[in-house]
Amino acid sequence: MREHAADKTSRTPCNRVQVLRQGDTACLRLAGDWSIQRDSADADAALQALRAGSARAVVFEASELTGWDSSLITFLLKTLAQCRERGLSVDTAGLPQGVQRLLGLATAIPERSGARKTLKREPFLSSVGSQTLALLDAGRDMLTFLGEVTVALGRLATGRARFPKAEFFAILKTCGSEALPIVSLISLLVGLILAFVGAVQLSMFGAQIFVASLVAIAMVRVMGAIMTGIIMAGRTGAAFAAEIGTMQVNEEIDALQTMGVSPMEFLVLPRMLALVIMMPLLCVYADLMGILGGFIVGVGMLDLTVTEYYQETVRSISLTNLWIGLFHGAVFGVIVALAGCMRGMQCGRSASAVGTATTSAVVTSIISIVIATAIITIVCNVLGI
């Protein structure tokens, strides 16, 4: 092992190639151990010498060659290509048998024309154009998916859809009760943080008591829903995309389709309905946890009494706020489920495509959640609620 390491670090090449001139003939003398582990300092120099010389024919001499592997073959292929380009005649008889056979194998089947991918540099305007078209395509795919989901929902509503009940309840469980621990932790901490941030400002006016209403309103109206939405995007939306994407890779979706079972009804609908049912419930739970977080700060650090904090909280939460929060939750449920399922269904047929689908599901969900929040907030503002 140690010797090997020393080989790698030494800069003196152990393989050599020299170009010897014998009249019209250039003789490439190969010597030493040609290995991909070693440097091959003079290979390029030899090619250069061959190019500069005016030889008509090339022969090889390999009596001092002690070992060889692919590094020798690639060098020889380059040499042969150069000779062919310049119309030199080549005699490979001087090379070891194995080398000759491999060279024969490598040159036996000519490259299929058009097989190699050519990298085209697109002009700037053209690339802007093609990216815009790709964006339009993506938008159309999204609308198509929405349309298909709507049709499937319509069929479900009229009782014509095939709805996998057992799977629905399993999904209900994974995206409901199993999400409770992480939702508890995150919303409790968000409640704590909100209370701390508010306390610093409010205690300057001696108005610590309003920490309770700050936390309550923020959590119930929007923060609870947003935090749950983001947790569910990372937890469940990603799982949906990975699950459906893997089914796509395994041809399982094809199998469903050819059985005449619509993947929309069989895979997407149960996931979407489960999330739409569970998200508002999780939101209420997150609200409670957030308020508990604020309560810990209020009672523990701001010297508010339990009754004071409780009464201020109850006074500040209006039913409207609760409804708005639940509405947020339901919308986020639809968004997370749709993004997860859509990216899964669009998944390509390789392992890396599943990774891309998962990433893109989470990114799509989070962006859509933020945009939806902005829209709902503005609409509420305009409506004055």
Added chain:
Amino acid sequence: MSHPEPHIRVEDLTMAYGSYVLQRDLTFTVNRADIFIIMGGSGCGKSTLLRHLVGLKEPARGRVSYGQTDFWAAPAQERDRIMRRIGILYQSGALWSSMTLAENIALPLREYTRLGAGEIQDIVELKLALVGLAGFGDYYPSGISGGMKKRAGLARAMALDPEILFFDEPSAGLDPVSARQLDDLILELRDSLGSTIVIVTHELASIFAIGSNSVFLDPDTKTMIAGGNPRQLLQETRDPKVRTFLTRGEQ
């Protein structure tokens, strides 16, 4: 088989991904009770042709007809009805991984028949026994070997007693004995159920052992260059490409 009755007809089919044409001008007929082989070198579009035949991909041009019905021109319900009469064994089995083998086979039965749970259970056990997997009903696809997955996939493909069975590379990844057993099973299905069978493969042993009709796709000219009974094809063909393929390049 004195009067071969056309079961699937393909006319002027062009297959393309976007603007990239894979094969063009494919015209052939699969007769009832044929064992029809789709063959050709790697990457010539065999599996894509299969996807066209089973209705997973719409042709860029041309027609695929089942009996008298033009598949892609038919209304959605008619297409569903046709697809219900075909069974497909995918290359990897494509069993639904969240369900046990029994649930996999039971799904099409639950969807398309009015059978009760007990009857479905009986049929599931029969199908598993037919492919030599009796007693494996409660296993999940991840818990069985590749060969078993393939057989389980076949059991699922046979669930609704389809008129036409499609096989995508049935012997890929199987040892020679299992591959042979699968071939025997295919012959048995054809003889006992009278199913029409379409197989995508490049396994020469299977091609000669069971094929009764075939089409040979060529990736260079992007069309079919031969067809007919593979054994006759081997005797009669003048085309060097087909000959090389059928003799493993030995002649």
